[in-house]
Amino acid sequence: MxxxxxxxxxxxxxxxxxxxxxxxxxxxxxxxxxxxxxxxxxxxxxxxxxxxxxxxxxxxxxxxxxxxxxxxxxxxxxxxxxxxxxxxxxxxxxxxxxxxxxxxxxxxxxxxxxxxxxxxxxxxxxxxxxxxxxxxxxxxxxxxxxxxxxxxxxxxxxxxxxxxxxxxxxxRGIEAPASAAATSAAGADQALGRDDWASFVKLSGAVVCRSVVFVGLSAFISLYVRLRTGGGEASGTAALFVLYLGGAVGTVAGGRLATRYGRIPVVQWSYALTVLAVAGVVLVPGPPLYLFVALTSAGLYVPFSLHVTLGQDYLPRRMGTAGGVTLGLTVSIGGIASPVIGALADATSLQTALAPLIALPALGWLLLRTLDEPEMPTLVEAPG
Structure with a gap:
């Protein structure tokens, strides 16, 4: 690993x-x-x-x-x-x-x-x-x-x-034990049941909402914080660093929280927190804005790795598709949305352009609230 x-x-x-x-x-x-x-x-x-x-x-x-x-x-x-x-x-x-x-x-x-x-x-x-x-x-x-x-x-x-x-x-380290357990893994696959496409689509929709918020803030948070705090270039760089710092803490914390409370509750509460945090970023002026950037970072990163494992468990027979969508495709879609935010900012103001980001994690929460925890596949050990 x-x-x-x-x-x-x-x-x-x-x-x-x-x-x-x-x-x-x-x-x-x-x-x-x-x-x-x-x-x-x-x-x-x-x-x-x-x-x-x-x-x-x-x-x-x-x-x-x-x-x-x-x-x-x-x-x-x-x-x-x-x-x-x-x-x-x-x-x-x-x-x-x-x-x-x-x-x-x-x-x-x-x-x-x-x-x-x-x-x-x-x-x-x-x-x-x-x-x-x-x-x-x-x-x-x-x-x-x-x-x-x-x-x-x-x-x-x-x-x-x-x-x-x-x-x-x-x-090289993975292939040896994987090949030794090939027969047992095949038997386990037959017992996994059907792919739950309905749940996977809802999860993917939520991850797209998360991606647009993250990419949009990544592109504009530095400039926006400088405007809202009246600080110089260092103030914007500090805000971007705080946003990215969540990657070092949130992704690891998410796994530990999920082990204790379950993945679905952790992901749902993360999206709910993100709604309030992004609203603070957009609406609160001055130095307190950094606190809301930190809360936004936590809300965005805590569910990051959980998206992947949930997607794989919803599609146990199509783990390549599940990993590609939850880990890669949704991030790319966020990049496509970024120019739209920029165009809106040119036509109005940066604050106005960022305001719709408040609604996206709320939409993600609505998609997630009907999901059930999928059953974890049982790993079958190879004989001997």
Missing amino acids: TLLSVGHACVDVYQGAVAALVPFFVSERAYTYAAASGIVLAASLLSSVVQPLFGALTDRWPLPWLLPVSTLLGGAGVALTGVTGSYALTLLVVAVTGIGVAAYHPEAARAARTASRGSHTAMGWFSLGGNLGFAAAPLMVSAVIATGGLHASPLLVVPALAGAALCAAAL
Whole structure:
């Protein structure tokens, strides 16, 4: 699980890297904001379209080789963004990154489920790796591009090389016991019952609501806090750090809380907390705003890994699809919604544009309130 978690960070750093490159495209290539947003949209849109396809493929055939290959693909796309000055080619290589990220998540979620033996806490550590990678992207991009310019972008491939090696090492540790228990696992699969698509669709709808809130705040919280507190650049950076800090605490705490209270109650209360917290972010001025950013971070991150295990338990026969949707597709959809928030902010104000985010976790809570806790599949040990 440690290898998979660090490998997850090495992949998801490229989800955040595309957006982190935008200011450099604007300054060095004089891209308009619309053109720069188009680059982010290219990665998010393509990832959203192809991710369910990879989920369906991994449900039909085990594809463990996808983990190192998709990691390299995701890194290669970002690494090539500064090599070409063509806008069309830049869109193309960014799309390659989107494909790599999309290919990674379904099979990675399955591998993590096998390695964790269904543990909520262990899946929390796996999700934590991805969150930390996403949060580290701006630091990585700034360290490389601010120093050497866009032409230094090939250096950004280094995390992908490390991640591919980690994934390969993790798979060697998983494959041996998995193959030894293949016969027993097949028998267990027959006893799992039918996939609960109705519950899975409701869960996915809630996760989409969560994703739009998180991506929207990630994009604009820094500027918004500066406007609301009258502080400088440091005040906005601090708010973004507080928002991301929840990834280090919330994902692990979510697994522990679920073990004690159950996944559904923890997820429901997290969404209810997020409604109040986002309302505070939008409506409360001055320094108290940081408290509401912290509460929003907790509400968004505590259910993060629980979404994955719930989705897999609702679709026990299609764990690749479940992992791809809950861990990857919904995050990409949040990226697609971000330009809409920006356009509304241009037409009205940033506060007005962020106000609809208050309603989204409430909608998510409504979708979740009718869900029942799925039965955990029983792991059958191999003889001997």
